[in-house]
Amino acid sequence: MNLFPIWVGADKLDGTLIPQSDRCLTCKTNECRGGVSGTIRECSYGFDYFKVSDKIVFGLVVGSRGNRTSQKSKRLNDSLEQIVSREIVDRFISSEKSIQDQFRLETETAKEQVLSEYTKNEVYKKDFIERIKKDIAKGFSFFHDYRQINGTIFRNINVVLFERTGQKEVTEDVLKKCSKSEVAIYFASMMLQEKLITAQALQDPSWLYRSENDSKFRFHSCVLKYVRMYAPVYEAKKLDVSVVGHNELDIVKNPKAVSIIPHTLIDNAIKYAPEGSKVAIRVQDEGDTIIFQVRSLGPKIKNEERSEIFLPFVRGEAARKVEEDGAGFGLFVAQTVAKEHLGTEILVSQKDQVTSGNSYETEFSVRIQSAKF
Amino acid sequence: MFNRFIWPTLEFSELVKRTRILIIDNLDFEYEKLFVDDNYSITKWDDVKDLPKLEQGLFDIILLDIQGIGRKISDEQGFGVLKHLKKVNPTQIVIAYSDADYSLKYDEFFKLADDSIDKSKDYLAFKQKIDKFIRVRFSLDYYLDAVHARFPGEIKKDKLKKVFEQSIKKQNGESLRQTLEKVGAAKDDISFALNVLSFVITTVTSITGTMKP
Numbered sequence: 365m366n367l368f369p370i371w372v373g374a375d376k377l378d379g380t381l382i383p384q385s386d387r388c389l390t391c392k393t394n395e396c397r398g399g400v401s402g403t404i405r406e407c408s409y410g411f412d413y414f415k416v417s418d419k420i421v422f423g424l425v426v427g428s429r430g431n432r433t434s435q436k437s438k439r440l441n442d443s444l445e446q447i448v449s450r451e452i453v454d455r456f457i458s459s460e461k462s463i464q465d466q467f468r469l470e471t472e473t474a475k476e477q478v479l480s481e482y483t484k485n486e487v488y489k490k491d492f493i494e495r496i497k498k499d500i501a502k503g504f505s506f507f508h509d510y511r512q513i514n515g516t517i518f519r520n521i522n523v524v525l526f527e528r529t530g531q532k533e534v535t536e537d538v539l540k541k542c543s544k545s546e547v548a549i550y551f552a553s554m555m556l557q558e559k560l561i562t563a564q565a566l567q568d569p570s571w572l573y574r575s576e577n578d579s580k581f582r583f584h585s586c587v588l589k590y591v592r593m594y595a596p597v598y599e600a601k602k603l604d605v606s607v608v609g610h611n612e613l614d615i616v617k618n619p620k621a622v623s624i625i626p627h628t629l630i631d632n633a634i635k636y637a638p639e640g641s642k643v644a645i646r647v648q649d650e651g652d653t654i655i656f657q658v659r660s661l662g663p664k665i666k667n668e669e670r671s672e673i674f675l676p677f678v679r680g681e682a683a684r685k686v687e688e689d690g691a692g693f694g695l696f697v698a699q700t701v702a703k704e705h706l707g708t709e710i711l712v713s714q715k716d717q718v719t720s721g722n723s724y725e726t727e728f729s730v731r732i733q734s735a736k737f
Numbered sequence: 738m739f740n741r742f743i744w745p746t747l748e749f750s751e752l753v754k755r756t757r758i759l760i761i762d763n764l765d766f767e768y769e770k771l772f773v774d775d776n777y778s779i780t781k782w783d784d785v786k787d788l789p790k791l792e793q794g795l796f797d798i799i800l801l802d803i804q805g806i807g808r809k810i811s812d813e814q815g816f817g818v819l820k821h822l823k824k825v826n827p828t829q830i831v832i833a834y835s836d837a838d839y840s841l842k843y844d845e846f847f848k849l850a851d852d853s854i855d856k857s858k859d860y861l862a863f864k865q866k867i868d869k870f871i872r873v874r875f876s877l878d879y880y881l882d883a884v885h886a887r888f889p890g891e892i893k894k895d896k897l898k899k900v901f902e903q904s905i906k907k908q909n910g911e912s913l914r915q916t917l918e919k920v921g922a923a924k925d926d927i928s929f930a931l932n933v934l935s936f937v938i939t940t941v942t943s944i945t946g947t948m949k950p
Contacts, residue, residue: 511856512836512856515856518859520767522768522860523771526771532771532775532864574844
């Protein structure tokens with residue numbers, strides 16, 4: 365509701381207190397449309413106009429305004445119904461400004477709240493990824509080249525190791541006979557190969573579920589493979605890595621897909637565990653299931669982050685501080701394999717009290733159905 | 738008892754020597770020397786150099802890459818070559834050998850091949866895969882399964898095996914033909930079975946060296 369005549373778009377509307385004057389209704393010049401905030405101006409017909417917030421008020425004769433022109437003086441005499449006191453105009457301007465400020469504040473606050481909520485739970489990443497999934501796939505197409513290049517490195521380092529030792533199977537003893545650089549290339553290539561498998565699962569997860577790729581294997585062997593592969597990394601960090609438990613039950617699933625789980629959880633534990641700390645890995649048969657647990661010290665995972673860390677490209681706030689370069693898709697892919705391929709779920713738990721420095725005792729665990737079931 | 742055919746057996750090391758393995762890949766095959774050192778008979782082609790040789794089944798096991806080979810034969814490259822080979826010689830053992838073993842678009846390639854191996858595997862994994870198919874190549878069951886798949890409803894596998902064994906012993910496909918005709922097998926399928934039998938007889942005689950004059 366407007367007290368005074370105002371412009372709304374290209375239309376002029378009457379005010380409830382003061383309607384438009386006959387002159388305003390027939391005015392062709394409409395110079396009042398150029399009204400500016402903070403100044404009351406007078407048109408060539410002697411009417412006052414001004415802008416407040418986003419409103420342009422016109423057609424008034426403000427009573428106590430000084431410097432009257434002859435036109436204005438004329439209006440004071442023949443347009444009595446358009447006359448309004450300066451006090452009322454000032455109050456109107458002040459009220460309009462206050463309403464506008466309040467509206468702006470409320471809008472900004474609401475916007476901030478929505479934005480903060482949206483970015484805090486990182487759901488936007490999921491929404492975002494859904495929309496750009498095709499582009500991601502396109503972007504990941506270079507993985508094929510990486511795999512090809514890494515395959516060449518891997519086969520050649522194998523040949524180098526064989527030529528040096530005369531052994532065709534790479535064992536601990538064989539590696540002891542090789543140079544530090546050769547061993548480093550061998551493990552780096554193996555690790556890159558495994559990372560590329562995880563990345564390709566993100567790009568095209570369809571191969572995870574093909575039953576023709578299923579075969580019988582022992583989960584414990586998978587775990588040992590990664591523990592062995594990561595030895596140079598955890599030895600450099602002086603981590604005490606142990607594997608305990610008893611696993612005789614087999615799994616009949618795609619080993620390449622299932623391996624993503626121990627690989628990711630071991631990789632994460634070794635990545636985030638502080639130097640000199642312990643990483644306890646357990647593989648244990650329980651009834652018809654196999655329990656796999658990785659316990660280590662790691663950055664704080666806030667309660668609200670517990671499920672979000674399994675979303676693509678989402679990393680806990682503290683994790684980002686510890687290891688800035690992580691992409692944040694390992695846990696997402698591992699959880700996808702757990703849910704879609706094994707019908708189970710990776711769980712995460714963490715002690716509330718800090719254990720050492722900024723680290724908290726963290727456990728990732730998963731229960732896998734054995735082939736016996 | 739006396740007339741029963743017994744599939745000839747050889748030491749595995751002897752089978753290794755006799756198995757002709759072909760690698761078709763436009764890139765190097767780094768493990769070639771290691772296989773040769775272990776007495777495997779390996780041939781490496783950068784592309785499909787001689788299609789008739791493949792069609793005639795001169796190689797026992799083919800490791801075939803899907804990309805970068807066979808462009809002159811098919812737009813589908815390795816997949817086109819594989820389809821052609823499996824059409825002209827369905828019992829040819831082909832192992833899909835590739836970096837591209839994940840994408841669904843290669844699914845048919847891997848399904849049509851007898852098995853697959855990731856190029857990023859170590860020598861031992863390659864050797865295990867090859868050894869598996871050397872045993873397959875010199876076993877009767879592989880060929881029996883291929884033939885039986887043509888008429889699973891018409892004849893039981895045990896019966897087919899018996900007829901097959903008799904035919905190998907006689908080095909003659911007549912009884913196999915008659916048996917299959919009796920069960921109403923299609924001409925094409927009978928022809929296929931006789932071709933497989935002929936290949937199996939050649940295999941047996943190559944093992945035993947007892948080919949009839």
